[in-house]
Amino acid sequence: MKLRLAISLFASLILTLSTSHALAQSDEAKYWGKDVPKSADHPFIKRFVGSWLTGYSAAEWDITKFPTTNVIGKDKKFQDVVTLEGKQTRIIYLAPRGKMPVEVFRNYQQALQSAGVKIRFVCESQCSNLYWAWKEMNEPNKGMQWAEGSIYTPTSSRYSHSSGLTPDKGMMLVGSVKRGEQETHVLLYTSVAAYDVTGLTQTYIHLVEPKPMPTGQVAVDATALQNGLQEEGKVTLSGLFFDTGKATIKDESKVQLEEMAKLMQAQTQQKYFIVGHTDNVGNFDSNMTLSLQRAQAVVQALSAAPYKIAASRLIAKGNANLAPVASNTEEAGRARNRRVEMVAQ
Structure with missing residues (x-):
């Protein structure tokens, strides 16, 4: 009797987990690939194959700061930064399930280097101090538009897209490239999306194309x-x-x-x-x-x-x-x- 009950409970558990997994896959499939409305890859660099564009922000003129070295001071802030004014494009992607941060990061890194990007610095391990300094300095999620849906786990749990960037297995790259008379600056950050349990990797790309702010829009009275x-x-x-x-x-x-x-x-x-x-x-x-x-x-x-x-x-x-x-x-x-x-x- 007890054996039959145990077998029945075990079968019920397996069924529940299978159902949860199927529901999660169904929810994920419902939204995957439906990018943020009116968003697009930046012409300079395309997404990792099969990725979902989940966060987007574009401004014709804004101001930001990029670290120029990976040196963090006692105040837990970057010691060397550059202020950049001009067109700002910020994009967040979720890579296909099963793709680890190192694979995704390496592909972006190789693509950037092939495009002539001069690397200022790269951090490939133990980068959590850079993540926290960057998060405090730039507030990377601020002003983002988000895709519908969530970051799904293989079970029934889920996390918001804005929770995706983490210090877990994070890697960072900062560099710049001359394009004609203009120097384009790029910051790349890749990490586990939310938690390991999601089995997903999130990548943040910030591109700045410096140009002067439009002036003369207000006459001094x-x-x-x-x-x-x-x-x-x-x-x-x-x-x-x-x-x-x-x-x-x-x-x-x-x-x-x-x-x-x-x-x-x-x-x-x-x-x-x-x-x-x-x-x-x-x-x-x-x-x-x-x-x-x-x-x-x-x-x-x-x-x-x-x-x-x-x-x-x-x-x-x-x-x-x-x-x-x-x-x-x-x-x-x-x-x-x-x-x-x-x-x-």
Whole structure:
């Protein structure tokens, strides 16, 4: 009797586990391959064959930080980082069941190296300290769109996609590659997805294509001009536009000129320097000439109709790249240095 009962219970357990396994497989199959809506592989690197794109974020311009070495300080933070501004693409994949992190990571690593990526550093084992430092610095899940479904185990349990990145068997790679005049930066992280019990591997890829932030979308109004002059004695005129290498003011600068004239008409005794600045690209003498010509163009525009500001109140100066406000080593900094300022005399 007891033997029959034990056999019956065992059979029932086997049936339950089989049913749970079948349900998990059914749920997984229902969603697998249905990528995040409006997402896609980045043109630079495709997914591991058979993977599911479960997390996605793309921004035409944003700012982030990448580690440049795998050195972690006593504060548990990366000791060397670079700030990157530009187009940001972040993608998370689940590899097919049974594919281990090392296999997936090696394939991505080989693909990146074949594409000419210069590796800054690679961590292949005992990388948990890098994971925690990276997670605190970048919050990799922040702002992600997620696919439907979950991370399924071979039984009936499941985990959310946002729980997938872990320090378990994690491996990290950071590098960059020149593509024409542009340097693309890449961070790759692969680990067990959620827990070993899932039998799945998750990969996070972050690509940054540096470019200057779109500027001139907001003209500095008369009140802001006055406040800037009172507080710092100068203000950058973000609403003035010129074609590359030219000193002719573009039509879309009208709003900024109007605000400058409004201030000058209210402060009739104040005199101003209009100062042009450039980045450090090109010959210094030509940059000096260009920066002066742009400042002169602004003075001429304000002196003429319809503004008619007395020319005696305005002095044009060119400063080339003698007074940068940011580093010229990257395009984002050079963009900030190309500017025209209004300075109280």
